[in-house]
């Protein structure tokens with residue numbers, strides 16, 4: 031049995047990122063994957079005020095460990111000003127360096143009002159994940175015009191996008207499973 035967590039990449043209340051994350055979590059559960067959604071609304075921002083990089087902060091450690099407790103992670107990001115939200119960079123900057131993300135399966139979903147469906151933030155995240163030596167799953171999913179194209183109950187209105195999402199979910203499960211097996215053999 032594998033465990034794949036989902037990170038909703040913003041702290042904006044009532045966000046589309048959290049709605050998409052919750053919907054995608056159900057798709058993983060339908061495939062018998064243990065899945066938990068973590069939201070950056072719960073990142074302990076007040077405990078890092080003043081720039082406490084490198085400090086041992088129990089609330090941050092607890093949040094990070096929860097997010098990274100699975101065998102792989104899906105990050106759902108919105109687009110804010112042509113990039114991913116600042117809180118998501120804050121989360122990454124407070125992860126243990128260099129260990130976090132190393133050899134860790136990561137998968138990306140973008141959502142935005144705009145036509146490109148958060149292509150820019152996803153590519154920015156991929157660049158960071160490469161730097162942090164993650165195993166990046168190559169099928170990304172972009173949800174443009176998210177308020178029209180996505181419904182929390184029914185999912186993606188466009189059949190083609192819906193198929194892409196199914197393919198991403200199934201592919202990422204296999205990818206994570208194979209990496210887990212490979213790591214067990216190597217260690």
Ligand SMILES: Cc1cc2nc3c(=O)[nH]c(=O)nc-3n(C[C@H](O)[C@H](O)[C@H](O)COP(=O)(O)O)c2cc1C
Pocket residue numbers: 040042044045046047048107108109110111112113141142143144145148176177
């Ligand atoms: C601060 C901010 C900046 C935004 N910048 C962009 C942008 O650059 N491009 C875009 O397509 N949409 C932009 N939007 C719209 C969001 O991508 C869209 O509303 C998205 O669904 C918000 O995600 P969320 O509900 O997960 O916070 C912006 C929204 C916010 C709040």
